[in-house]
Amino acid sequence: MIRYLEDEKRLPDVSFSNGSRTSINFKKISKLTENSYSLGKFGEMMIEMLPHDLSFTIFVPSETAFERDLRLRVNDSLAGEKANDTYAILTRVLSFTVVPWKILSESVSYTDELTCDSLSGLKLHVSKDADKMLVVNRLRSTAVNLRKREMVIHVMDGVLMEAEFE
Numbered sequence: 001m002i003r004y005l006e007d008e009k010r011l012p013d014v015s016f017s018n019g020s021r022t023s024i025n026f027k028k029i030s031k032l033t034e035n036s037y038s039l040g041k042f043g044e045m046m047i048e049m050l051p052h053d054l055s056f057t058i059f060v061p062s063e064t065a066f067e068r069d070l071r072l073r074v075n076d077s078l079a080g081e082k083a084n085d086t087y088a089i090l091t092r093v094l095s096f097t098v099v100p101w102k103i104l105s106e107s108v109s110y111t112d113e114l115t116c117d118s119l120s121g122l123k124l125h126v127s128k129d130a131d132k133m134l135v136v137n138r139l140r141s142t143a144v145n146l147r148k149r150e151m152v153i154h155v156m157d158g159v160l161m162e163a164e165f166e
Helices: 040-048 063-070 082-097
Strands: 056-061 114-117 123-128 134-136 139-148 151-156
Touching: 040 056, 040 063, 040 082, 040 151, 056 063, 056 082, 134 151
Parallel strands: 056 151
Antiparallel strands: 114 123, 123 134, 134 139, 139 151
């Protein structure tokens, strides 16, 4: 089950790929409820691939994005011989979408863009739009600050990937 964040949190200093460091100063993060948010089968599979006891931020594609951009459909892509190919695709997409520390929407200002590297080394440019949603490499989020164990999850309306993978 995914929960919204609870209580007031403070993250450690964060280093970015350009060598700069920033200390993230949080105001109170709104209290989270036990309401769940469905990430869909493929989103849940991606999250289960990560260690449960480490902090990550993951920019998970929405269910619509999995079907539209990757042509993955639960009933078809997990059946028979296609299951191994689907698992390989999800593993590769995971490497483009995971950052090895927590990035909350509150830590991103409206005026500055954060630049960080995903696990695969893909440069991620994170900003915030007027609706308080995150925009990563020109893909807008549909949900932000979801939690599962130590992970922060942002659901994206697209798939973050390198050009060669497309």
